[in-house]
Amino acid sequence: MTDQDRLLLGQTLTFSGDPFHMPIGDACDHNSQGGILIRDGVIAAVDHADTLKSAYPQAEVMDYGRNLILPGFIDTHAHYPQTAIIASWGKQLIDWLNTYTFPEEMRFVDPDYAQAMARTYLDLLLRNGTTTVVSYCTSHPVSVDAFFSAATERQMSVFAGKTCMDRNAPAPLLDTPQRAYDESKALLDQWHGRDRCKYVITPRFSPTSTPEQLEVLGQLWAEHPDCLMQTHISEQLPELDWVAKLFPKARDYLDTYEMFGLLGARGLYGHAIHLTDREKSRLRDAGGALVHCPTSNTFIGSGLFDMGARKGEGHKVGLATDTGGGSSFSMLRTIAAAYEIGQLSGTALHPAQLLWLATAGNAQTLHADDHLGHLAPGYAADITVIDLTSTAAIETRANQAETFWDMVFPTIMMGDDRAIADVWVNGGRVGQLS
Ligand code: GUN
Ligand code: ZN
16 A cells, blocks of 8 residues: 655755856755655655646645755764763863763663664754764664664664774774674674665774774775775874874875775765865865864864865865764754854855755765755655744844845754754654654
């Protein structure tokens, strides 16, 4: 039996191109009286509301009025095990990891704790309109099982992997090169492509992996080239000095990955702030994605990512929360922070560019833009509905708006989970959000 057809009406916005590389008007498809038809879990039609209402008279109608219907937000770099230590005070990267992060990650040896945190985290994401995430787990395989199980319960499309570390972290979090390979492979075999789960090969960053571990993970990636690989690079200056000491033969930070087969088009390189010219051109030529994490970069004090310059050079760039180094679960708060960092780096990012990054652009960095990140027939019905007047302050500002983008920008800068009017995942409506 097929599900009841559902017609979602409101303002619709989706992207047919990259607004960093073409005029905004050409890249965006905005319909102030639009709609989408959901059939059997996917988007079956996108058109004017009136056209859809006459074409599908039997469909159950959800009329969202002036609210904005968007593809669900995608977060391309997060650490679900850091949910309970978000907003921990006063440390920069290495001290922050040692003081707050590693002790918390040790708790994920307990499958019940991991399960509870995975559920809490994914519910927070949905509350914030994020329907897809790429998350690090901990080094414990049970933390990966917990995450993928909780995502499957919610029918969410997620990407995740076991965080591999065999040095410079507390002993209970360390594996070995062989264990990293074996456990990652077993998890990959178990979860990759099951339901809506995708396995991501995950060396945390080169300071916590020996060359031997990076090498076996490069080998695993070569054996599974359709998987994504995620890691961190060039986030904070003292980290760069540490990497240079640990890898005296490497030409630079990127080389610690490149020499072990960990540079590629399906690589996600978190932060990528302090890159040399060689690193930039190698990353661009290889097609790897730089993942910008603006609330994390200001919160941990890492530096300013230059979005305008990197996009201008032809880099693939993703945008992410980096929860819990980042200070929010919300992609709205994240695009606001990206705007502010853009201003400090000399580029005022357009609201269309910000929303593209959080949806279609991020889908592209995951090589998933054939089924995620767009409102178009055949795409997953993962949808976020935004109230553009969700608080008194936003409403007061939006009432002055003369254009659509002027109407949207106050929500970008001041919106949070209160702006998320509704969320659909895999064609099903997530419980009434209050
Ligand atoms: N570098 C290595 N691990 C981490 C982490 O958990 N968070 C951040 N922000 N940077 C890292
Ligand atoms: Zn991170």
